[in-house]
Amino acid sequence: MATCSVRWRSSGGRGEFEYVPxxxxxxxxIEIFLEDMNLTIPAEVYGMKAQGKPRLRKQDSNNRSKLHLPQLVMAIARLPSPxxxxxxxxxxxxxRSGSFVMDVMDFEIIADDGMTATLEPLRVSVRNSDYSINLQDRIKAIAADLSNLAEIRAKHPALAAAIEAHGAALAAQENSSLIRxxxxxxxxxxxxxxxxxxxxxxTEMEKAEAEPPVEEEEVFGVEGRLLARIHVYKERDKGFALRVKKYYKTxxxxxxxxxxxxxxxVAxxxxxxxxxxxxxxxxxxxxLQPDSVTRVEEMSVVCASCHRIIHSQKPCIPVEDLAAALRAATAATP
Structure with missing residues (x-):
């Protein structure tokens, strides 16, 4: 099927959203389809042209209980509000909510009868960064939480109740501020x-909590301990590491x-x-998105010594930056 994107554009301070093509x-x-939950939520947003430019508009622009399309999708995906x-x-x-601006949100157009376009969220990128979030992975993870409510409730009853309430807001299949x-x-x-x-x-955070601590947690502190733990355990997955090496070797x-x-x-x-x-x-x-599927293209292959240096500070040193610094140091050596 075809795809389309919604982009944030600066306009009069508050910004607006254009669609492409x-x-x-x-x-x-426009309506939003969530495959893993088998739900369709009318966005109460439509595509039009303003001064010849493609723009999205809310059906009722004065109704604050209705979310604009990007805000609706971010709330569905339990992401902070842009x-x-x-x-x-x-x-x-x-x-954190209000601390960033959405740049581009991509969708697959899974149905279009000329009057209504049904869109499945694919990914969203954040302005002023190269950060991209896989929305399909997030929605799949949210569906998994709803299936594991009994297990979550056993340890965190208030959290389970909140997850259930969010699921109920989605199941109502209505654009509502209750989703946010x-x-x-x-x-x-x-x-x-x-x-x-x-x-x-x-569910994924509970799995990380159950894993033994890793050395990198000392660098990232209590607040970042689980992200550090998930990051390291993804890297230590032997089966996945072998696939990464095979990919880059080929x-x-x-x-x-x-x-x-x-x-x-080898040499x-x-x-x-x-x-x-x-x-x-x-x-x-x-x-790191803890519940996202890790893909080989997101990985690098480095030696153990360089890997340790990469993880020696917060944030981690990018592979390209460390390689450039090493080349510069080597060139400067008589």
Whole structure:
């Protein structure tokens, strides 16, 4: 099926939303489809043209109980509420409500009868960053929480009640500020229990809580302990690490080297040398979506020594930055 995107555009301070391609949502009412919950929520938003430019408009612009399309999707996905004005031109992670501006939200158009376009959320990016959130992964995680309510209730009854209330607000299949209010309640309770993580899934955070602590938690402190733990355990998944190495080995013509220092472990240590290479998650710990599926393209291959240096500070040193610093230091050495 076709795809379309909704973009934030600065306009008169508060900003507005345009859609592309320019004819994709023109004269269409919009509804949101959540496959993992089998729900369809009318957005009460339509596509039109203002001074020849494709724009989204609420059916009732004065009704504050109705969310605009991007705010509705963010509330469905239990993400913090984005601001409508880009005042600071900066963004910090994990995200907090009102501290960031949505840049682009992508959708798949799964149905279009010429009057109504049914959209499935795919991903959203954050302005002033290269940060992108997979919305399908988040909605799948939220559906999993709703299936695991009894297990969550056994340890965190208030959190389970909030998750259930958010699920009920979605099940009403109506654009309502109640979706945002219940999403905020879930996020506040999860933050109190697990720290600020932007996690969609309490189930995944419980799994992380049950894992042994990792050394990196000393760098990221109590607030970031579970994100650090999830990050490290994703990297230590032996089966996934092997897939990452295979992917990059194929991509690089059968050779694996450290992406930071260029170490060729087979040339240096022999046939078993690849064991000193490790998989590193390129997404910074603060930006990690705990319940997202990790993809091989999000990983780097680095040697154990470089990996330790990457994790030695908060935020982690980007692979490219450490590689550049090492090249500069090498060039400066007589």
């Amino acid at each position: 320019a004819d994709s949502l023109l004269d269409r009412q 601001a409508r004005e880009d005042l600071t031109h900066t963004v910090t992670f994990p995200l 209010e219940t999403a905020d309640q879930v996020n506040e309770l999860q933050e109190a229990i697990f720290g600020l993580t932007n996690a969609a899934s309490a 991509k690089n013509g059968g050779k694996l080297v450290c992406e930071v220092c260029g170490l060729d472990p 240096k240590y022999g046939a078993n040398g690849e064991r000193c290479l490790e998989a590193h998650h390129k997404i910074p710990i603060e930006q």
